Amino acid sequence: xxxxxxxxxxxxxxxxxxxxxxxxxxxxxxxxxxxxxxxxxxxxxxxxxxxxxxxxxxxxxxxxxxxxxxxxxxxxxxxxxxxxxxxxxxxxxxxxxxxxxxxxxxxxxxxxxxxxxxxxxxxxxxxxxxxxxxxxxxxxxxxxxxxxxxxxxxxxxxxxxxxxxxxxxxxxxxxxxxxxxxxxxxxxxxxxxxxxxxxxxxxxxxxxxxxxxxxxxxxxxxxxxxxxxxxxxxxxxxxxxxxxxxxxxxxxxxxxxxxxxxxxxxxxxxxxxxxxxxxxxxxxxxxxxxxxxxxxxxxxxxxxxxxxxxxxxxxxxxxxxxxxxxxxxxxxxxxxxxxxxxxxxxxxxxxxxxxxxxxxxxxxxxxxxxxxxxxxxxxxxxxxxxxxxxxxxxxxxxxxxxxxxxxxxxxxxxxxxxxxxxxxxxxxxxxxxxxxxxxxxxxxxxxxxxxxxxxxxxxxxxxxxxxxxxxxxxxxxxxxxxxxxxxxxxxxxxxxxxxxxxxxxxxxxxxxxxxxxxxxxxxxxxxxxxxxxxxxxxxxxxxxxxxxxxxxxxxxxxxxxxxxxxxxxxxxxxxxxxxxxxxxxxxxxxxxxxxxxxxxxxxxxxxxxxxxxxxxxxxxxxxxxxxx
Amino acid sequence: xxxxxxxxxxxxxxxxxxxxxxxxxxxxxxxxxxxxxxxxxxxxxxxxxxxxxxxxxxxxxxxxxxxxxxxxxxxxxxxxxxxxxxxxxxxxxxxxxxxxxxxxxxxxxxxxxxxxxxxxxxxxxxxxxxxxxxxxxxxxxxxxxxxxxxxxxxxxxxxxxxxxxxxxxxxxxxxxxxxxxxxxxxxxxxxxxxxxxxxxxxxxxxxxxxxxxxxxxxxxxxxxxxxxxxxxxxxxxxx
Numbered sequence: 001x002x003x004x005x006x007x008x009x010x011x012x013x014x015x016x017x018x019x020x021x022x023x024x025x026x027x028x029x030x031x032x033x034x035x036x037x038x039x040x041x042x043x044x045x046x047x048x049x050x051x052x053x054x055x056x057x058x059x060x061x062x063x064x065x066x067x068x069x070x071x072x073x074x075x076x077x078x079x080x081x082x083x084x085x086x087x088x089x090x091x092x093x094x095x096x097x098x099x100x101x102x103x104x105x106x107x108x109x110x111x112x113x114x115x116x117x118x119x120x121x122x123x124x125x126x127x128x129x130x131x132x133x134x135x136x137x138x139x140x141x142x143x144x145x146x147x148x149x150x151x152x153x154x155x156x157x158x159x160x161x162x163x164x165x166x167x168x169x170x171x172x173x174x175x176x177x178x179x180x181x182x183x184x185x186x187x188x189x190x191x192x193x194x195x196x197x198x199x200x201x202x203x204x205x206x207x208x209x210x211x212x213x214x215x216x217x218x219x220x221x222x223x224x225x226x227x228x229x230x231x232x233x234x235x236x237x238x239x240x241x242x243x244x245x246x247x248x249x250x251x252x253x254x255x256x257x258x259x260x261x262x263x264x265x266x267x268x269x270x271x272x273x274x275x276x277x278x279x280x281x282x283x284x285x286x287x288x289x290x291x292x293x294x295x296x297x298x299x300x301x302x303x304x305x306x307x308x309x310x311x312x313x314x315x316x317x318x319x320x321x322x323x324x325x326x327x328x329x330x331x332x333x334x335x336x337x338x339x340x341x342x343x344x345x346x347x348x349x350x351x352x353x354x355x356x357x358x359x360x361x362x363x364x365x366x367x368x369x370x371x372x373x374x375x376x377x378x379x380x381x382x383x384x385x386x387x388x389x390x391x392x393x394x395x396x397x398x399x400x401x402x403x404x405x406x407x408x409x410x411x412x413x414x415x416x417x418x419x420x421x422x423x424x425x426x427x428x429x430x431x432x433x434x435x436x437x438x439x440x441x442x443x444x445x446x447x448x449x450x451x452x453x454x455x456x457x458x459x460x461x462x463x464x465x466x467x468x469x470x471x472x473x474x475x476x477x478x479x480x481x482x483x484x485x486x487x488x489x490x491x492x493x494x495x496x497x498x499x500x501x502x503x504x505x506x507x508x509x510x511x512x513x514x515x516x517x518x519x520x521x522x523x524x525x526x527x528x529x530x531x532x533x534x535x536x537x538x539x540x541x542x543x544x545x546x547x548x549x550x551x552x553x554x555x556x557x558x559x560x561x562x563x564x565x566x567x568x569x570x571x572x573x574x575x576x577x578x579x580x581x582x583x584x585x586x587x588x589x590x591x592x593x594x595x596x597x598x599x600x601x602x603x604x605x606x607x608x609x610x611x612x613x614x615x616x617x618x619x620x621x622x623x624x625x626x627x628x
Numbered sequence: 629x630x631x632x633x634x635x636x637x638x639x640x641x642x643x644x645x646x647x648x649x650x651x652x653x654x655x656x657x658x659x660x661x662x663x664x665x666x667x668x669x670x671x672x673x674x675x676x677x678x679x680x681x682x683x684x685x686x687x688x689x690x691x692x693x694x695x696x697x698x699x700x701x702x703x704x705x706x707x708x709x710x711x712x713x714x715x716x717x718x719x720x721x722x723x724x725x726x727x728x729x730x731x732x733x734x735x736x737x738x739x740x741x742x743x744x745x746x747x748x749x750x751x752x753x754x755x756x757x758x759x760x761x762x763x764x765x766x767x768x769x770x771x772x773x774x775x776x777x778x779x780x781x782x783x784x785x786x787x788x789x790x791x792x793x794x795x796x797x798x799x800x801x802x803x804x805x806x807x808x809x810x811x812x813x814x815x816x817x818x819x820x821x822x823x824x825x826x827x828x829x830x831x832x833x834x835x836x837x838x839x840x841x842x843x844x845x846x847x848x849x850x851x852x853x854x855x856x857x858x859x860x861x862x863x864x865x866x867x
Contacts, residue, residue: 412730413643486683
């Protein structure tokens with residue numbers, strides 16, 4: 001599972017288990033501290049107060065019994081009363097000292113065994129109107145709470161009783177209480193720790209299993225089992241079940257993927273057409289199937305890493321716009337290149353159609369290129385083109401004979417003249433001799449030019465296209481057809497633009513296309529003438545014009561052949577480039593001319609269209625991409 | 629003798645002019661049909677040599693126009709090599725003769741000689757037929773051009789041949805004689821009828837041009853062509 005990072009157990013300290021544990025402990029801790037604070041406040045203050053009340057109780061009981069004794073000034077009884085009071089029950093630890101003062105602050109009795117500190121007499125005087133007074137005093141370096149109550153006889157105050165409560169004792173009691181409380185909280189804390197640890201372990205155990213499982217999956221091991229000890233139904237188990245389902249699906253997809261990969265691999269290996277995988281940037285070969293090796297004559301080790309430029313220079317030139325690295329969107333695209341020359345190992349050239357699509361190969365962008373050997377088809381095509389050319393040549397043999405007869409005739413007459421004069425042993429006038437010899441030479445040139453044109457026309461086209469001017473084939477075609485058109489009284493009008501961009505094509509084949517269009521135009525005009533004669537119209541009025549126009553627009557270069565013939569019915573226009581479709585009567589044309597012309601034009605990324613007004617004529621327009 | 633040359637090819641006109649001037653003819657030239665007919669009307673030359681295939685007005689039309697202006701004018705048409713259909717079409721329109729391109733000196737000379745003789749003898753449409761017995765073979769000499777007007781004379785001769793019950797005949801044509809389409813048809817018909825009746829026929833005295841025409845139209849199926857009279861008589865005697 002690329003792209004998903006699964007944490008390993010123990011790798012992260014705050015895993016789920018610890019989080020649950022720590023958070024529950026923190027909650028327990030907070031609650032405990034809160035309780036402790038509240039309890040301390042309530043307990044300690046109430047305890048202190050309780051003890052003070054006890055101190056007050058003691059003081060009051062002494063004061064009740066001491067009133068008489070103070071009035072009688074019985075100091076001995078008062079002292080025994082004070083000591084008695086300190087020894088009753090457990091007061092011994094609580095009560096640090098007791099002393100009794102009269103209204104003049106004279107010490108009537110005290111439990112001190114040391115001399116009475118005079119400062120104590122004035123240390124805690126009961127303010128007037130108060131029933132008691134409690135103050136923290138330091139008696140002999142021992143902190144005590146001094147509880148003072150007045151001794152009353154009737155409504156008169158006769159003295160005061162001071163009970164010193166030992167602060168140390170109180171603090172000890174409080175300390176004991178605190179210790180007990182802390183021990184209780186510590187116990188709860190330990191229990192909670194144990195419980196939450198078990199709880200978090202219980203929650204996280206299936207999750208740990210899931211983690212381990214994912215790790216196994218990421219190591220490509222899909223044969224894993226999960227055991228949750230009979231737990232059913234809770235959320236984690238549901239998650240685990242969903243996970244298990246997912247693993248099952250992944251397994252199925254894996255199997256499916258493997259099967260599909262195997263299928264494609266076998267297609268790649270046993271496919272009838274060469275397939276290459278190219279690096280998107282360098283266009284070097286990353287992989288190739290056996291038929292590619294066989295077709296191109298390489299062995300695998302040689303071919304890997306070879307630039308595809310060596311095999312198909314034209315593809316490399318053409319593919320950059322489609323698979324450019326800058327434009328990532330276009331990488332999704334596919335391209336088709338028809339009739340491209342490729343080279344085998346020894347440099348032998350052959351034609352292929354190329355399909356190329358962007359793909360991913362070992363996680364890098366790549367281009368998958370399939371080539372389809374169409375050498376046989378091209379050869380058949382060439383044969384067909386050649387056959388149609390030969391047929392054209394046959395068709396025009398009569399015209400050609402006439403054409404060659406003209407110069408031959410002049411040559412013959414000139415030489416007969418020379419022969420005649422020579423036979424008479426007469427002198428040839430210098431002017432005549434010059435004229436005749438010059439004319440003979442000129443006519444021989446003319447004849448040989450016709451023959452050259454014919455030979456050029458009959459020749460098979462070369463493998464490679466040439467940069468040529470679109471008007472170039474016009475010369476050849478009108479060398480052959482010009483006189484015939486003139487003899488058929490057809491006027492040829494040229495509108496040739498000067499300085500047109502050049503196109504990439506074969507002159508020879510374009511001649512054939514043009515030848516076909518011009519003869520069709522001628523036949524259309526002659527057919528119109530025949531029709532007019534039949535209808536009894538005045539043939540003198542018949543317009544017999546063939547227009548050849550060249551032009552350049554929108555980066556394309558065009559040639560137009562337009563005639564004033566019979567025209568083509570609308571219903572036929574769509575079918576006119578189909579093979580074996582002909583408007584001529586049976587036996588007068590195979591109907592291959594336009595189909596072959598169409599094929600030739602398409603080979604040069606050209607376009608051929610036809611427009612026609614029936615009865616007015618037809619216009620064929622070819623356009624080709626201009627080359628810089 | 630004045631000759632009008634009509635051809636759309638300037639070089640041909642020039643060469644032909646030089647060539648014919650060397651023979652002492654007076655030459656007029658025209659580069660197309662219209663100009664040729666106009667010049668004919670103006671100059672009235674005795675002989676017209678015209679190319680058949682020309683842009684605009686072609687040779688056939690020139691021939692028609694000139695024959696309409698003066699039927700006696702000798703019009704020689706120049707045809708492309710092996711263009712027999714056009715040659716026969718021209719002969720049907722009473723062309724005096726035809727020559728093939730490229731023009732052979734001999735053919736041109738012969739055509740002009742015949743034309744000149746015809747003109748000087750004023751052998752119009754009249755035919756004279758003479759019969760001569762040469763053993764088992766009858767030699768039938770025909771003078772003058774063979775045209776549709778020759779029908780009566782030829783039919784008479786044929787009838788007398790049938791009457792004589794001779795089964796072998798040599799048709800001896802005059803060297804200067806021409807034979808037009810109708811004449812060829814007539815001759816073919818008579819020879820065919822004769823052949824059906826078991827007659828063996830030979831023909832002599834025709835030019836090379838007409839030899840080709842006879843072959844094309846099928847005359848040679850009913851009669852054999854021979855170079856000279858003696859040869860013909862001898863060959864037929866042996867049959």
